[in-house]
Amino acid sequence: MEITFLGTGTSQGVPVIGCSCVVCRSVDYRDKRLRVSVHLQVQGKSIIIDSGPDFRQQALREHINHLDALVFTHEHKDHTGGLDDIRAYNFRQQQDMPLYAEPRVLDQLRREYEYIFAEHKYPGIPQVQVHPILSDTDSFWVEGVEFQPIRALHYKLPVLGFRVENFTYVTDANYLSPEALERMRGSEVIVLNALRHEQHISHFTLQEAIDILEDLAPTRAYLTHISHQLGRHREIEAELPSFIKLAYDGLRVVV
Template identity: 75%
Template sequence: MQITFLGTGTSQGVPVIGCHCPVCRSVDYRDKRLRVSVHVQVAGKSIVIDSGPDFRQQMLRERIEQLDALVFTHEHKDHTAGLDDIRSYNFLQQRDMPLYAEPRVLRQLQQEFAYIFAEEKYPGVPRVKTIPITSDTEVFLVEGVPFQPIRALHYRLPVLGYRIGDFTYITDANYLTEEALAQVRGSRVIVLNALRHEKHISHFSLPEALELLEDLAPEQAYLTHISHQLGKHHEVEATLPDFVRLAYDGLQIEV
């Protein structure tokens, strides 16, 4: 299984518009962070988790010419706004794009992209097939690939992380139940959000993420959904435990 980090930034991305902090002014490519998303290549399938506002740019950058499905963690705009750009894959593959999400998230997509779901469609709009994720505990198949949903809370909003084999991906969260932790435990590689050093209302801080990862003890962990408040990539990474790294846009790992 190959994982590509399409984006590792927050809802505003990094650099932030109008900000002149050292991170936003950094010339290190690892400090340039598009909105958070990952590409999963496994069992001959190409799957993206979350299509944020930078989806088109990310797919072009990584030269991803096949996309078999989109899976959503939740309905916030920085995770869904790029949905319109699946049109190119409709044209290339001559098939509707499967969208996997909880019913609540699908309803939000139907509201925000009403033209996609209209009975009388404008020519050329994206073509989709919606597949509801109806359980937050039972494994479901994404085009034949087993996905274990991981229930988390993003402040009070229920969101999903996913475990695919030995790989677990959790973003936009600041709480996991004991049941969810049990589902994650044993993963060889874990990706977890770590927004900044200070506590936040809806995201794990760096100290909270590290404490959780020490308990879960994967072979390797990567931090994502990183804000400009966390600091420069090379400075922060130098302070981390040996098994933890900061993810960056374009990073590819094998699991």
Template identity: 70%
Template sequence: MKVTLLGTGTSQGVPVIGCSCEVCRSVDYRDKRLRVSAHLQVNGKSIIIDSGPDFRQQVLRERIRTLDALVFTHEHKDHTAGLDDIRAYNFSQHRDMPLYGEERVLEQLKREFAYIFSGIQYPGIPRVELRPITEEPFEVEGVRFIPIRVKHYKLPVFGYRVGDFTYITDANYISEAEKEKVRGSKVIVLNALRLEPHISHFSLQEAVELLEDLQPERAYLTHISHLLGLHREVEPTLPDFIRLGYDGLQIEV
């Protein structure tokens, strides 16, 4: 499996509009963070987790010419706002795009993108096929996904385990029972928003402590804000098996 981190930034991205901090002014490409998303290439299939506002830019940058499905973690705009751009794949692949998500998430998509689901099928709108999921494992084009239930403050969110890879973003709590689903993963991608505690995201210290408990072979941090600090300064402070993710990073699992 090859995993590409399409975006590793928080909801505002980095740089933040109107901010002149040293991170937002950095010329290091690793400090330029689009909204969080990941591309999985596994068993000949192309699957993306979340389609944020930067979806078009991300798939063009990585030259993702085919897409078999979209899987959503939750309904927040920084994870769904780019949905309209899947229509390019509709045109080139001549098929509707399967969208996997909890019933609550799919209902939110119906409201946010009402024109897709209205009775009047305007020419050129995205063509989608809604596929509701629960907490049970499910298959995406023959690829097995295990949902990992986490909390984003009070909002239930899904992370996912695919083989030896686990991806969790927008979380600040995971139960012991859900941790057991993650244990044994060789690679974990986990959110770490900033240095200070946050109401709905793991801080850097909290993320490191969780990863030290789970003990993957390798781990990468994502959903990073400008408040975490410069990539070149933060990464050397981390345990050897933990690295900061960055946009375009490719991970072999």
């Protein structure tokens, strides 16, 4: 499996509009963070988790010329705002795009993208196949690839992370139950969100993420959904345990 980090930033991205902090002014490419998303190439399939507002730019940058499915963690706009751009894949592949999400998330997509789901469709709009994720404990299959859901809380909003083979991906979370942590245990690679140093209402802090990862002890771990408040990439990564790295846009990891 090859994982490509399409975006590793927060809902505002980094740099933040109008901000002149040292991170937002950094010339290090690793400090330039689009909205959070990952691309999986696994078992011959091309699958993206979350299509935020930067989806088009990310797909062009990484030359993702074929896409088999989209999987959503939750309904927030920084994770769904690029859905319209699947049209290019509809045209290129001459087929509908499979979407996998919880029913609540699909309902939100129907409201925000009413034209996609309208009874009488305008020519050229995105074409989708809807696949509800009906359980947060039972595995489901995305185009033949097994996904194991990992339930997390994003403040009070239930969101999903996913384990695919020996890779686990959890973003936008500030709580994982003991049961969820056990489902993650044994993964070779774990990706976890780490927003900043200070407490936050809906995201893990850097130290909270480190504590979880040290307990789970994967071979490798990567932090994502990183705010400009965390600090510059090269400085923060130098202080991390050796098996934990800060992810950055364009990073490729093979599991």
